Amino acid sequence: MLEVHELTVRFGGITALDGVGFTVARGAMVGLIGPNGAGKTTLFNCLTRRHRADGGEVRYEDRDLLAEPPHAIAGLGIGRTFQNLGLFPRMSVRENVMVGAHHHGRAGFLTAALRLPRVRREEARLREEADAVLARLDLAAVADHPAAGLPFGTLKRVELARALAGRPRLLLLDEPVNGLSHGEVDAFADTLRALREELSLTVVVVEHHMGFVMGTCDRVVCLDFGRRIAEGPPEEVQRDPAVIEAYLGTAA
Amino acid sequence: MAERRGTGRRGPVPAVRARWRGLLLTAALLAVCAAPFQLVPFRVFQLTMVLVYTVALIGLNLLVGHGGQISLGHGAFFAVGAYGTAIMMFHGGWPYPVTLPAAAAVAFAIGLALGVPATRLHGLYLALVTLAIAIFLVPLLKRFESVTGGSMGLTLAKPRPPAWSGLAEDQWLYFLTLAAALLALAVNHSLLRSRVGRALHAVRDNETAAEVMGVRLAFHKRMAFAWSAMFAGAAGCLYTWVIGFVSPDSFTVNLSITLLAGLVIGGLGATWGPLLGGLFVMFVPSLSQDVNKAAPGVIFGLLIIVVMYVAPTGLAGLVRRAAHSFGRTLRKG
Numbered sequence: 001m002l003e004v005h006e007l008t009v010r011f012g013g014i015t016a017l018d019g020v021g022f023t024v025a026r027g028a029m030v031g032l033i034g035p036n037g038a039g040k041t042t043l044f045n046c047l048t049r050r051h052r053a054d055g056g057e058v059r060y061e062d063r064d065l066l067a068e069p070p071h072a073i074a075g076l077g078i079g080r081t082f083q084n085l086g087l088f089p090r091m092s093v094r095e096n097v098m099v100g101a102h103h104h105g106r107a108g109f110l111t112a113a114l115r116l117p118r119v120r121r122e123e124a125r126l127r128e129e130a131d132a133v134l135a136r137l138d139l140a141a142v143a144d145h146p147a148a149g150l151p152f153g154t155l156k157r158v159e160l161a162r163a164l165a166g167r168p169r170l171l172l173l174d175e176p177v178n179g180l181s182h183g184e185v186d187a188f189a190d191t192l193r194a195l196r197e198e199l200s201l202t203v204v205v206v207e208h209h210m211g212f213v214m215g216t217c218d219r220v221v222c223l224d225f226g227r228r229i230a231e232g233p234p235e236e237v238q239r240d241p242a243v244i245e246a247y248l249g250t251a252a
Numbered sequence: 253m254a255e256r257r258g259t260g261r262r263g264p265v266p267a268v269r270a271r272w273r274g275l276l277l278t279a280a281l282l283a284v285c286a287a288p289f290q291l292v293p294f295r296v297f298q299l300t301m302v303l304v305y306t307v308a309l310i311g312l313n314l315l316v317g318h319g320g321q322i323s324l325g326h327g328a329f330f331a332v333g334a335y336g337t338a339i340m341m342f343h344g345g346w347p348y349p350v351t352l353p354a355a356a357a358v359a360f361a362i363g364l365a366l367g368v369p370a371t372r373l374h375g376l377y378l379a380l381v382t383l384a385i386a387i388f389l390v391p392l393l394k395r396f397e398s399v400t401g402g403s404m405g406l407t408l409a410k411p412r413p414p415a416w417s418g419l420a421e422d423q424w425l426y427f428l429t430l431a432a433a434l435l436a437l438a439v440n441h442s443l444l445r446s447r448v449g450r451a452l453h454a455v456r457d458n459e460t461a462a463e464v465m466g467v468r469l470a471f472h473k474r475m476a477f478a479w480s481a482m483f484a485g486a487a488g489c490l491y492t493w494v495i496g497f498v499s500p501d502s503f504t505v506n507l508s509i510t511l512l513a514g515l516v517i518g519g520l521g522a523t524w525g526p527l528l529g530g531l532f533v534m535f536v537p538s539l540s541q542d543v544n545k546a547a548p549g550v551i552f553g554l555l556i557i558v559v560m561y562v563a564p565t566g567l568a569g570l571v572r573r574a575a576h577s578f579g580r581t582l583r584k585g
């Protein structure tokens with residue numbers, strides 16, 4: 001479904017990604033790990049066209065992803081969450097989720113200003129879909145609350161809800177359980193596994209929490225200093241000497 | 253308004269609140285319709301001008317409060333509407349009702365053209381470019397004397413009340429402006445509570461996330477600019493109807509800055525911000541002139557600082573807070 005070849009990204013003197021390549025099969029759940037600054041977020045930013053690639057190719061469903069404009073990514077069925085929350089703080093939780101379904105709507109400035117019947121129908125449909133996603137993630141009670149000022153764990157779920165509202169086929173999660181309590185991490189893992197079945201999602205998840213990665217992913221890719229240093233089933237990658245050294249090297 | 257709603261536990265149940273709101277709005281509408289029959293013509297004229305500025309501020313609020321952009325040149329679009337109307341009536345002899353949609357369309361088109369920088373520039377840079385537009389306008393108006401009347405401006409006949417209405421001129425102008433303001437309010441309200449309004453809010457709150465959700469940033473920013481200009485142009489048309497005279501000195505940079513100050517004081521992004529801001533734009537500059545003839549700007553500036561200090565969310569926020577504590581007292585008592 002997703003093929004990354006020789007992807008390279010440079011920021012001035014820093015090479016954030018250095019010829020990275022891997023593939024993600026349809027329906028797979030791939031963990032992307034690596035020490036701080038390894039280039040994981042940069043990889044996501046490349047896939048969602050936030051950064052220009054300096055070299056390499058990304059094929060997504062037989063399409064050259066790097067040739068697509070940034071706003072078209074959602075329409076291609078790619079959803080993502082952000083490492084440090086990328087919510088719209090002054091909008092309500094429901095409105096946040098409805099923005100996630102932006103590309104499923106058609107209303108333009110003129111038709112919306114005139115409040116044509118089809119705009120009203122579309123609005124009701126988007127709202128219903130958003131409420132269904134909110135109910136699925138236990139967020140119905142906070143639907144009208146502004147997205148600012150809720151507990152961190154709740155906001156993380158709101159971000160997931162917003163990404164799901166776009167009905168993605170490929171979901172990119174950047175550190176979804178970072179900052180959550182033990183119980184919350186387990187609950188999130190259960191939810192994610194269930195959603196993957198229900199919605200036949202393909203998932204790439206960046207996470208430092210090894211328990212979470214081991215429990216949810218069926219493949220793991222490890223980056224270090226912008227290079228792919230290991231790829232395989234979780235247990236194998238965990239035992240890989242290069243991976244152990246990358247983590248120990250930064251911990252020391 | 254929307255951002256405070258739905259904390260269910262704290263406020264009264266929505267049905268009760270909706271009934272109260274309906275009741276209040278009906279009462280307000282009745283008062284607004286009765287006002288021109290109770291007041292002297294000069295007061296009616298003042299209220300009409302408040303409505304004119306309200307329409308302009310609805311546009312500015314769309315851009316600044318909801319779109320998160322800035323414009324220090326909105327007086328220019330107001331002037332485009334005012335002069336456009338004057339020229340259509342003076343040189344073209346057009347009947348006045350046609351000039352409202354025409355002026356709005358012209359301002360929209362110019363807003364769309366000048367909205368290009370809005371898609372590329374942020375904050376201070378956009379403020380400077382829009383300010384430049386406003387500064388550029390006055391000499392431009394003076395230059396094409398044969399069309400604009402130069403420094404002398406153009407004098408026109410005001411719309412005359414039809415015989416069937418039985419209204420005096422000031423009352424007729426008041427109701428024309430009121431109808432236009434209500435239409436602007438409705439259009440703006442529909443726009444904001446739609447997919448488009450959400451996209452604008454999303455762009456304001458977090459551009460990156462908005463784009464990842466599929467919102468086309470440049471398109472929405474430019475359209476917000478053009479729609480905002482359209483409301484300002486419509487307000488300019490109403491201005492010409494009501495005043496019956498346009499001259500370059502009415503549309504200096506001062507107007508643009510007063511409009512923006514009025515909006516911020518009324519309440520950025522708040523539903524009633526434009527109306528409160530309209531009151532401010534109409535009354536405060538002349539009031540501060542009365543208090544201190546030598547330096548009206550000083551009083552004006554001080555007032556802005558005081559209001560921002562007491563009510564950082566604008567007058568609309570202050571009213572909302574007051575209503576909130578009043579409601580709480582009622583429930584307790």
Ligand SMILES: Nc1ncnc2c1ncn2[C@@H]1O[C@H](COP(=O)(O)OP(=O)(O)OP(=O)(O)O)[C@@H](O)[C@H]1O
Nearest residue numbers: 011014016034035036037038039040041042043083
């Ligand atoms: N916009 C940018 N401009 C300059 N350098 C950047 C930019 N984004 C990332 N970098 C650099 O690229 C490298 C990779 O950063 P990235 O954020 O992708 O790491 P990461 O693997 O996500 O790390 P973490 O686990 O801490 O989130 C870092 O050295 C970082 O400083």
Ligand SMILES: [Mg+2]
Nearest residue numbers: 040041042083
């Ligand atoms: Mg990261």
